[in-house]
Amino acid sequence: MTSTALSERPVITATDARVGTGSPVPSAGAHPGVVLAVIAAGAVATLFLWWHNTPSINGLGDWLTNAGRVTGLLAGYGVVVLVALMARIPPLERGIGADRLARWHATGGRYTVSLVVAHGLLITWGYAVTAHTDVISQTKTLLVSYPDVLMASVAGLLLVGVGLVSMRAARKRMRYETWYYLHFYTYLAVALAFSHQFATGAEFIDNAAARVVWGGMYAAVGAAILWYRFITPARQAIRQQLRVETVRRESTDTVSVVVSGPRVHELAAQPGQFFRWRFLTRDMWWASNPYSLSAAPLPDRMRITVKTLGDHSAKISRLRPGTRVIAEGPYGAMTPARRTRRKVLMVAGGVGVTPLRALFQTLPAEPGELTLLYRSGRDVDVVFRDELTAIAKTRGARLHIITGHRHELGHDPLSTAALTRNIKDLRHHDVFVCGPAGLTAGVVRALRAAKVPRRQIHSESFEL
Numbered sequence: 001m002t003s004t005a006l007s008e009r010p011v012i013t014a015t016d017a018r019v020g021t022g023s024p025v026p027s028a029g030a031h032p033g034v035v036l037a038v039i040a041a042g043a044v045a046t047l048f049l050w051w052h053n054t055p056s057i058n059g060l061g062d063w064l065t066n067a068g069r070v071t072g073l074l075a076g077y078g079v080v081v082l083v084a085l086m087a088r089i090p091p092l093e094r095g096i097g098a099d100r101l102a103r104w105h106a107t108g109g110r111y112t113v114s115l116v117v118a119h120g121l122l123i124t125w126g127y128a129v130t131a132h133t134d135v136i137s138q139t140k141t142l143l144v145s146y147p148d149v150l151m152a153s154v155a156g157l158l159l160v161g162v163g164l165v166s167m168r169a170a171r172k173r174m175r176y177e178t179w180y181y182l183h184f185y186t187y188l189a190v191a192l193a194f195s196h197q198f199a200t201g202a203e204f205i206d207n208a209a210a211r212v213v214w215g216g217m218y219a220a221v222g223a224a225i226l227w228y229r230f231i232t233p234a235r236q237a238i239r240q241q242l243r244v245e246t247v248r249r250e251s252t253d254t255v256s257v258v259v260s261g262p263r264v265h266e267l268a269a270q271p272g273q274f275f276r277w278r279f280l281t282r283d284m285w286w287a288s289n290p291y292s293l294s295a296a297p298l299p300d301r302m303r304i305t306v307k308t309l310g311d312h313s314a315k316i317s318r319l320r321p322g323t324r325v326i327a328e329g330p331y332g333a334m335t336p337a338r339r340t341r342r343k344v345l346m347v348a349g350g351v352g353v354t355p356l357r358a359l360f361q362t363l364p365a366e367p368g369e370l371t372l373l374y375r376s377g378r379d380v381d382v383v384f385r386d387e388l389t390a391i392a393k394t395r396g397a398r399l400h401i402i403t404g405h406r407h408e409l410g411h412d413p414l415s416t417a418a419l420t421r422n423i424k425d426l427r428h429h430d431v432f433v434c435g436p437a438g439l440t441a442g443v444v445r446a447l448r449a450a451k452v453p454r455r456q457i458h459s460e461s462f463e464l
Contacts, residue, residue, distance in 0.1 A: 029095020029333060039081055046077045049210055053203045064126030069203075072119035076197050076214075078112035079159070079190050080221050087224040088331065097333030098274070098290075099460040106166065113163035116156045152196035158189035175311065180288075187225070194218060233328040239263060242325040244279070245301060247317065250383040253308045254351070255317045256294060259325050260301040267330060269297040270337070271358035272432075275329035277304065279319060287312050288328065292355040294384070296362045302327070305383065307351040334432060336363050338458045341430040345423055346372045347414065347443050349435020350381070355460070356434050357384050360391055367396025371423065375414060375439065379403040414442065416449040427451050433459040 050070050057066055085092070085105045092101060128138035142149045165174070165182050197204065197214070204211045242261040249255050259277075269275070274292040278285065289312055294305035308314040334355060344363060348356045353374055360372050372392070376382050382401055392399035400422075402413045412418065420426050431452060433443045440461040447457050 029093070030091040032096050032100065035092065035096060042077060042081070043074065046073050049073065049203050053207065059130075061126050061130035064122050064129060066126075068119050068121075068123030068126055071115045071122060072197075073203065075112055075115035075119055076193065077217075078108060078115060079186070079193070080217055082108050082112060083186065083190065083225065084221045087221065088228045088328075089224055090228070093331045094333055097460065098331045100333075109163055109166060113159055116159050120153070120156055148196040151192040155189040155192035155196070158185045158192075162186055162189070190218075233326060236267075236328070237326040240267070240327070242327055244319050244321055244323040244325060246321060247319050249317065250305060251381060253381075254305060254383050255308070256303055256305040257316060257319060258301055258303045259327065262300060264297060264301060265299040267297075267327070269293060269302060269330040270335040271296050271362045272334040272336070272355045273330040273332040274355065275302075275304075275327040275331070278326040278328070279316070280324040280326065281315075281319070284312065284315055288326075289313070290331070292332070293330075293358050294354040296358050305351070305354045305357075332460065334359075334434065334458050334460050338432075339363065339430050340456060341428060342366075343369045343425065343429045344371070345426070345429040345431045346370075347431065347433045347435070348372065348374045349439035349443075350376060351383075352435030352440070352460075353384060354434075356432060357388065359432060360388065360397065365395065365397065368398070370395065370397040371429075372397065372399050373414070374399070374401045375435070376401070376403045377405055414439070414446060416446040419446055420450050427453070430456050430458065433457065435461065437461040 047070070050066075050073055054066060054069075057063055082105055085101050085108070096104075124135055124139050124142065127142070128135045131138060133141075143153065162183060162185055165179060204214065240261045240263050242259050242264075245258040245260040247255055247257050271293065274290050276288045276290050278288045291304040291306055293302055295303040306313045306316050308317060332355070336359065342365075344365060346356045346360060356372065360370070363370060372388065374382070374388070382403065385401065388399055388401075391397065402409075406412055423429065426447075427450065429452070431447055433440050433447075435443075440459050444457055444459055448454065
């Protein structure tokens, strides 16, 4: 494992190495296990609601129809959970992290879309069997005779469409902004399906309490979306008055942007977190993209570092000082508060070094307790080399920058064998991992194989 030589040249950064003070300490976040338990309890309650309103089931038609009712109820509950997970509710963001929430959302989305499709097919089939007709004729009857069924069908098609564009193969072929804004159709789908549930759902027609609870659940999530995704960012933007201060090129395809404002400290940003940034230029105002802080936030400024992978990120290099900025956040749970052990290992891959660079600068540690492994396929793609070297020298930390592809190195430098060989007492370290999804997943597997407890592994991956 190779290490960079210590540079005698002082590091010059767009934001200095001082740790910002005066920021309020964020409150504790929700525990992932508790959140999952609450979601599971809601699903059980949904099943009980169906059972309570189903006195008996007789014949194939009844079995199919009730299977359709169950899947419909669970789908209705599922869409609320999916929207809530991505509502940017601070306790969820702090306690679980945007990266894990996105994975939960993606997994739940697949189940929910499957439930929506199953609901439509089973209900139609069950009604057709009961009416002694064919499925096609029954479908026409439902669509023509029940307006809410037509709206629900449109909602189902919208959810299926969003699910298809969210598949990994499809996401790789579209711009982040396109994928992001297509997801807004989920809100329309939920609104269209809501009236259908009350109009035809046997669980709600004669059950006022169920209508109140179910409607309250939708209203609460809708209020959270309105508050945290629209009102809060607007209020924050008006108060913060953020502007681009400087733009600095770090490498051939990477730039750092310093954003300043008189009330940055009020955001209570922590090293390791990210914001969703909107730069108010003629061709960038409509896009809101997530970028991590690449240095410890100061009371009046923050820095991000962006790799120019797409149209939006390429335009960032052309930003002019004075450009107005809206920063929505902070988000992310990979902060110093996650630390549980005295020794800390950080593993960065590619542009994933940005949040770890901020943590490397600020995480409390005695000399020799902090190690950063920075993996890059090419030496020319390494960013912050001088900054990281200076931080390592100042703090007595270990820095290892590993460049080259596996076939060039002859081995995987982030394998279980390599990590245990080069990091003494690996199992007694907290490990922060950030990078592309494949690298992050591989490192987490290697750490688990090395018997590092899961509670000591804190990871985020960089992908759409």
